[in-house]
Amino acid sequence: MNLTLEKQLCLKFENIFKNLGFDEKYAFVKPSDRPDLSDFQCNGALALSKILKQNPRAIGEKIAEQLQKDTDVESVSVDGPGFINIKLKNAFIAENMDAMAKDERLNCALTQTPKTVVMDFGGPNVAKALHVGHLRSAVIGESIRRILCFAGHKVISDVHFGDWGTPMGMILAQIIFEDGNLSKVETYDIEAISAIYKRANIRCKEDEKAAETARLMTAQLQNGNEEYIKAWKHLRAVSVSAVKQNYDELNANFDLWLGESDAHKMCGTIVEMAQKQGISEVDDGATIIRLPQTNKPMPPVILVKSDGGFGYQLTDIATIKMRVDDLKADEIIYVVDKRQSLHFEQVFEVAQMLGLAPKTELKHIGFGTVNGRDGKPFKTRDGGVMNLKDLIELSKDKVRASMPEAGEVEGYNAKEIEELVSQIAIGAIKFQDLKNPAQSGYVFELDDFAKFDGKTGPYIQYAIARINSILRKAAANKLLEGRVIISSEDERNLALKLASFESNVLRAAALKEPSIIADYAYTLAQLFSTFYNTCPIMSTEDKTTAQSRLKLARLVRDVLKTALKLLGIEAPEAMLKSKD
RNA sequence: GCGCUCUUAGCUCAGCCGGAUAGAGCAACAGCCUUCUAAGCUGUGGGUCGGGCGUUCGAAUCGCCCAGAGCGCGCCA
Numbered sequence: 001m002n003l004t005l006e007k008q009l010c011l012k013f014e015n016i017f018k019n020l021g022f023d024e025k026y027a028f029v030k031p032s033d034r035p036d037l038s039d040f041q042c043n044g045a046l047a048l049s050k051i052l053k054q055n056p057r058a059i060g061e062k063i064a065e066q067l068q069k070d071t072d073v074e075s076v077s078v079d080g081p082g083f084i085n086i087k088l089k090n091a092f093i094a095e096n097m098d099a100m101a102k103d104e105r106l107n108c109a110l111t112q113t114p115k116t117v118v119m120d121f122g123g124p125n126v127a128k129a130l131h132v133g134h135l136r137s138a139v140i141g142e143s144i145r146r147i148l149c150f151a152g153h154k155v156i157s158d159v160h161f162g163d164w165g166t167p168m169g170m171i172l173a174q175i176i177f178e179d180g181n182l183s184k185v186e187t188y189d190i191e192a193i194s195a196i197y198k199r200a201n202i203r204c205k206e207d208e209k210a211a212e213t214a215r216l217m218t219a220q221l222q223n224g225n226e227e228y229i230k231a232w233k234h235l236r237a238v239s240v241s242a243v244k245q246n247y248d249e250l251n252a253n254f255d256l257w258l259g260e261s262d263a264h265k266m267c268g269t270i271v272e273m274a275q276k277q278g279i280s281e282v283d284d285g286a287t288i289i290r291l292p293q294t295n296k297p298m299p300p301v302i303l304v305k306s307d308g309g310f311g312y313q314l315t316d317i318a319t320i321k322m323r324v325d326d327l328k329a330d331e332i333i334y335v336v337d338k339r340q341s342l343h344f345e346q347v348f349e350v351a352q353m354l355g356l357a358p359k360t361e362l363k364h365i366g367f368g369t370v371n372g373r374d375g376k377p378f379k380t381r382d383g384g385v386m387n388l389k390d391l392i393e394l395s396k397d398k399v400r401a402s403m404p405e406a407g408e409v410e411g412y413n414a415k416e417i418e419e420l421v422s423q424i425a426i427g428a429i430k431f432q433d434l435k436n437p438a439q440s441g442y443v444f445e446l447d448d449f450a451k452f453d454g455k456t457g458p459y460i461q462y463a464i465a466r467i468n469s470i471l472r473k474a475a476a477n478k479l480l481e482g483r484v485i486i487s488s489e490d491e492r493n494l495a496l497k498l499a500s501f502e503s504n505v506l507r508a509a510a511l512k513e514p515s516i517i518a519d520y521a522y523t524l525a526q527l528f529s530t531f532y533n534t535c536p537i538m539s540t541e542d543k544t545t546a547q548s549r550l551k552l553a554r555l556v557r558d559v560l561k562t563a564l565k566l567l568g569i570e571a572p573e574a575m576l577k578s579k580d
Numbered sequence: 581g582c583g584c585u586c587u588u589a590g591c592u593c594a595g596c597c598g599g600a601u602a603g604a605g606c607a608a609c610a611g612c613c614u615u616c617u618a619a620g621c622u623g624u625g626g627g628u629c630g631g632g633c634g635u636u637c638g639a640a641u642c643g644c645c646c647a648g649a650g651c652g653c654g655c656c657a
Contacts, residue, residue: 033599033600033601034600034601036601037600041600043599046599056637079600080599080600081599081600081637081638082599083599083600125657162657164657165656165657166656166657167656167657204656211656215655215656260657283654283655284654284655285655286654286655288654288655295582295583296582296583296584297582297583297653298653299653299654300654301654302654302655304655305654305655306655307655309655311654311655311657312656312657313657315657338584338585338651338652339651339652340652340657341584341585341651341652342583342584342652342653343652343657368585369650369651371650375649375650376650376651377650377651402619424619435593435594435605436592436593436594437594439585440585440586440593440594441586441650441651442592442593443591443592443593445591445592448592448606451605451606452619453605453606453619453620454604454605454606454619455593455604455605455606456605456619458619459619459620461619462617462619462620463620465617465619466616466617466620467616469616469617470616473616474616515594519594519604522604522605523604526604529620529621530621530622532616532620532621533612533620533621533622534621536615536616537616538615538616539615539616553616574617575617575619576617577617577618577619
């Protein structure tokens with residue numbers, strides 16, 4: 001495996017810095033902000049000038065003088081206050097493309113320090129259908145999972161089902177309220193359970209007594225009431241299979257389907273630990289832990305509620321212990337709505353107080369909410385949240401409308417067309433959700449999820465489909481790939497962008513930020529589209545040019561496919577369109 | 581009340597560990613299909629980066645103040 005172009009350039013700078021006696025940490029280069037002036041820039045001279053108290057331009061000149069001797073470098077100049085601008089020789093860039101095309105991992109190095117990472121998706125709840133709110137954790141979480149795996153980490157994802165809280169008692173109480181007993185539970189499907197939960201929710205809000213009964217039943221369930229456990233098992237199983245279907249459609253994979261209930265046994269242990277260590281106290285009948293106060297008020301953590309039920313923070317604390325002990329987690333990542341950040345700060349603080357995870361990094365990746373036009377979390381007109389399934393159907397309908405009917409296109413039957421519809425619609429939805437940094441929320445525009453022009457998933461899928469088409473034609477005409485030769489500005493720009501794939505992947509992995517990949521893939525697809533229009537392949541007379549371009553095009557496709565894979569988006573072999 | 585986050589083009593958003601001329605998409609306008617898929621390409625117009633003060637050779641980016649918005653704050657999860 002070869003070093004990427006950027007890494008090679010960095011090495012050149014490091015050597016020069018070392019020889020000149022400058023601190024090597026300033027020897028970094030990045031793609032130029034001024035493509036009209038250079039391919040890469042190094043701002044190290046500006047940083048050094050502060051420390052050395054020397055003129056940045058003078059420092060820059062010294063570095064440039066050395067770099068000028070390098071045969072891979074076309075030109076070096078020091079501009080403005082002290083930017084070092086570097087232009088590379090076309091041959092050097094071309095060689096790099098050849099090396100990248102040969103490498104299965106597209107020159108992306110594996111991490112030197114692989115970790116075991118446990119991912120928690122802040123689970124969906126029993127009896128609630130997945131809605132747009134669940135979209136983000138599934139889509140962002142799945143992408144982060146893929147990025148970390150690709151980087152070489154061992155990732156274990158756990159859906160972490162919400163199956164042990166008061167909603168469970170509410171449902172059981174509601175069934176008894178409606179049926180008199182729990183005998184009919186096993187006949188209820190997901191729709192029925194979901195409706196029961198809705199009614200329970202309303203009743204408990206209106207009637208404090210009903211709410212109290214529900215809490216009591218929750219505590220009894222948690223304490224092992226056999227009748228309740230039996231009913232609960234059915235409720236859970238039905239919900240899990242319903243949720244699984246939803247997640248399958250989004251292609252979100254979970255290694256573990258554990259839930260809050262699985263942490264129950266450990267909860268008692270944690271409470272004992274806290275008591276033994278003397279950090280818990282009883283207040284108003286509840287067992288709580290007071291947290292050290294800083295300038296930020298930290299409410300106490302309620303381990304055991306006054307009715308004997310376990311608090312939800314305790315569940316998360318206990319789960320940390322299990323993940324550290326059983327799964328040997330080096331890192332636990334929670335991909336959960338950022339509104340829960342205080343909850344996680346509390347949980348992490350207690351975990352530390354108890355010494356549960358001394359060597360494990362705990363991290364909450366809080367994503368922003370999906371908002372309506374008013375800036376508040378999105379609600380449909382009737383005040384509810386939009387069903388995830390409905391959103392997917394809406395996007396699919398739009399795609400389907402632009403696709404040919406079965407039989408119109410040779411080689412595609414109805415099932416295959418429907419498969420394409422799904423890949424494109426879900427690609428559009430996912431990209432929409434991943435294109436901006438996870439922590440920023442966005443205004444929910446229904447139409448945005450059924451848009452396929454501009455900065456969208458289908459735009460990238462389309463670029464891939466066009467390349468696939470060229471590759472098929474090339475194979476039919478027996479056109480082979482040759483060495484990459486850079487002979488135009490558009491080829492050059494494309495190659496330089498390809499060369500920066502690894503650094504983008506590394507950054508995305510380090511920051512756990514899929515939008516970096518999304519942005520990269522889009523920009524690459526854009527550059528390819530320009531190349532596609534100005535650099536014909538099959539109709540080019542000169543064979544070496546055609547072979548070089550073919551190779552570049554295939555490399556673009558491989559990088560785009562890999563990028564989409566990291567985002568959890570499928571790349572259709574072809575994009576069909578109906579006859580207008 | 582306290583805390584967290586945010587305010588950039590008509591709209592939706594990038595950029596923020598300080599750096600050169602603040603970028604995309606959409607919308608608008610003008611072009612490009614006898615040539616590898618027009619879900620595409622090329623070009624034009626559009627911004628006192630919420631306001632003020634400060635740090636700095638240099639601020640959308642860092643600090644403070646003000647205005648506006650959103651979110652969160654012990655027995656729901």
